[in-house]
Structures are given as structure tokens and as C-alpha cells.
Amino acid sequence: MKIEHIALWTYRLEEMKAFYEKYFNAVSNDLYHNRKKGFRSFFLSFGDGARLELMQMEGIPLNRNSTIEQYTGLIHFAISVKSREEVDSLTARLKADGFPLVDGPRQTGDGYYESVILDPDGNRIEITA
Structure with a gap:
């Protein structure tokens, strides 16, 4: 599946x-x-x-969840890129273009190198390698 x-x-x-x-x-x-x-x-x-x-x-109501605080339910999805350098460069590009950086780039304890940004609606996206 x-x-x-x-x-x-x-x-x-x-x-x-x-x-x-x-x-x-x-x-x-x-x-x-x-x-x-x-x-x-x-x-x-x-x-x-x-x-x-x-x-x-x-008629679809706006989401009441905070873009920063976390709640139960779907909180993010991850998009994988090819390398740590690509995580860094895409993160820098998004940040320079005014999209909020929530975290990173950083090495996580479970082996990922990632950053977290918000899309135009405030959805969390992990950029990971």
C-alpha cells in the first residue's frame, strides 16, 4: 500500500x-x-x-489551528530533496521570498536533515534530505 x-x-x-x-x-x-x-x-x-x-x-471554514502551535491531526507533510545542500538552498530561497521558517535547517535525532517552512496558507512543509 x-x-x-x-x-x-x-x-x-x-x-x-x-x-x-x-x-x-x-x-x-x-x-x-x-x-x-x-x-x-x-x-x-x-x-x-x-x-x-x-x-x-x-463555505469551507478557515482552519482554527495555529501555524506555530501543534494540535492533534495532520500537522505537516514532508517533501524530500536530493541533498543537504538542496535543503539549505531551497530553505534560503523560500525565506528570502518571505515564507516563514519555523525550524532548521538542522540534523534531527532520527537521521533526517530538514527545515520546516509554511506555505501561503500556513501549512507546515518539512523539506528533508
Whole structure:
């Protein structure tokens, strides 16, 4: 078995799509639009592994979780890059472009080299090697 995809609700569908394409080389499918439900989505692929579905629909309430504090439930997902140097350079690029750095880059006790940044909606992404 494998995780097929993870989905995120957003009110910034095009901005979020552009973010993942620009910084993580995501490849998007064409926009899916269910006019009856007012639902729109993109599936983003990253070469291999799970895809990311970005979804938008009026009436979905904003997330009450803090972007810094942690709560039960899904708190982050990780995107693996090829090297520690790539973790460092991508982290520096994201930080320079104004995206919040939550932690790192650092070596973790369980063997990862990672940083944690926030996407435009405040979702935590671990950049790991």
C-alpha cells in the first residue's frame, strides 16, 4: 500500500498551485471544476510518491489551528530533496521570498536533515534530505 494523495482546502487555489510549481517542481493537471457544487481542484505531482490535491469551495471554514502551535491531526507533510545542500538552498530561497521558517535547517535525532517552512496558507512543509 501507499499514500495516493493528501488534500488541502484553500481559498488561494491559483497562488498555492503556483507556489508548489515554483519551489517544488510540482506538475499540475488541468483545473477540475464542478459547477453544480462550486468545487474546483488541482492535483499536483512531484515525480513519484503521493500527489497533493488543492481544493477550493465556498463555505469551507478557515482552519482554527495555529501555524506555530501543534494540535492533534495532520500537522505537516514532508517533501524530500536530493541533498543537504538542496535543503539549505531551497530553505534560503523560500525565506528570502518571505515564507516563514519555523525550524532548521538542522540534523534531527532520527537521521533526517530538514527545515520546516509554511506555505501561503500556513501549512507546515518539512523539506528533508
